[in-house]
Amino acid sequence: MRLYSTLALALLALLLGCSSGKSLYKHGDYYDAVFESVTRLQGNPNHKKATEVLSLSYPAAVQYIDAQVQAAIASDQPFKWRSAVEQYARINNLHDAIMRSPAALKIIPNPVSRFKEIGEARDKAAEECYTAGINEMLKNNRENSKQAYYLFRDANGFVPGYRESIEMMDKAKSDATIRVIVDREAPNRFNWTFNQFVFAYKSNEFVQFYTPEQVRSDTSIHPHQVVSVQFLRYGETPPSVSRTTSNFGDSLVVGEKTVGTVKKPVKKWFTAQATVFRKSMTSEGILHLTIADLKSNALLRNTDVRSAMSWSDQWASCSGDNRVIPSSTKNLCGKSEPVPQQGYLVNQTRTDLEGKLSGEIAGFYGRY
Structure with missing residues (x-):
């Protein structure tokens, strides 16, 4: 052989x-x-x-x-x-x-x-995972409880319902989970709310968020942290207008003449002037995010979440022969003074704050 x-x-x-x-x-x-x-x-x-x-x-x-x-x-x-x-x-x-x-x-x-052999191996794989999970649980800390959860899950995967693997999964996950109260938001004149973007974080199965009402009504919930998101302010700058004036000139064909037997173009010099106006506005919105440990009262995260957005548009006042004005400027000629869509900066700022807050929560709790 x-x-x-x-x-x-x-x-x-x-x-x-x-x-x-x-x-x-x-x-x-x-x-x-x-x-x-x-x-x-x-x-x-x-x-x-x-x-x-x-x-x-x-x-x-x-x-x-x-x-x-x-x-x-x-x-x-x-x-x-x-x-x-x-x-x-x-x-x-x-x-x-x-x-x-x-x-x-x-x-x-x-x-x-190897269908027979794999069945026997699954039984033994379930046993070794279950035993290793018990050993991790005995170490009595959060990280080992996480490892125990995965091991009990694997044991149940090899042999569904193996011993108390499902019950031990639940126990290990409970021991490994960080429970977080999401504090109430103070009302603001824009009626903006942001707590829903904290609750929307689902990427880490070992982090669970609760409202204060849930914690008060269920004494089995023992929270570890509290998250607070507070709206500080929103503001816009008044519109500002800048202008730039440019002069243009070019020789254009206006006809033709015959010299001997050859026809030649007749050109004439044309000029134009364009004043380009740019109107701009900016906005700023600020949230304050804190994450505190309830046992030690230590601040684990204490930061402002900021958004700075802007809007701008152009128009032009043109005189002379438009044919000598570059197309990028010519398209602005005759355009009316622009006005931003109502609520544009407000909506842009709010959306940006939502995304940045979501990123803050994901970045912090992704480490758990």
Whole structure:
């Protein structure tokens, strides 16, 4: 068997040296070689190179994966049965791919499977994850509780309902979760509210936000922090207008004349003047964000969230011959003095504040 395998690997290396798929196989990636061959055979059942590659790469792949499994099981690595499940699944993937391809099945008529073995490995993987989760919980701190939650989740994934894995997941997640009160906002003349953008943060499953009413009505909620978002101010600058005057001139054709037998264009110099006006306005909005630890009263975050927005537009007053005015300026000629859309800066500022507040919350609680 060892001699067969050695010869097979040598033949495979020789074959792949001249194969168009050399880049896939040159590192001995027999697993992907099988899938590549099966794909080619599905498109062309008589593909000669794919036939040869599959006949050599499949036994090499199974032999290599089985060796990986046995090495993992014999080792003292902490999650060796998880590794065994993953490797057995690879063999089963090869089996299924060949079974779905009539052309591949003619080449490998009896693909091996590890369905029985993977079932036994799942039981042992669930046990090792569950035991490791219990050990993490005994360390009694938040970070270890997070790791315990993932381990109990994995145990339940390997064997649904394994022992008390679901109950222990809930316990570990509860111990790992930061509970945050979102303080009430003071009313403001714009009727702006921002707390909804704190509650909208869902990226970290170990952070949970509550209203003060929820905490008061449920004594089982023991909050760790309080977030406060307060609107400080909004203001706009009065419109300011600047102007720039430019003179233009060019020689334009106004007719033609005949000199001897040759017609020549007649040109005349034309001038124009354009005064470009620019009207500008700016706005500023400010929120204040604090995040405090309820046990120590320490301020964990204390910052202003600022938005500075602007609006501007142009128009021009033009005289002379418009033909000599550049098109970028000419388009402004005759345009009326612009007025910003009602509420434009207010809405832009509010939207910008919402986005920046969301970013602040995500940046802070993403670390938890």
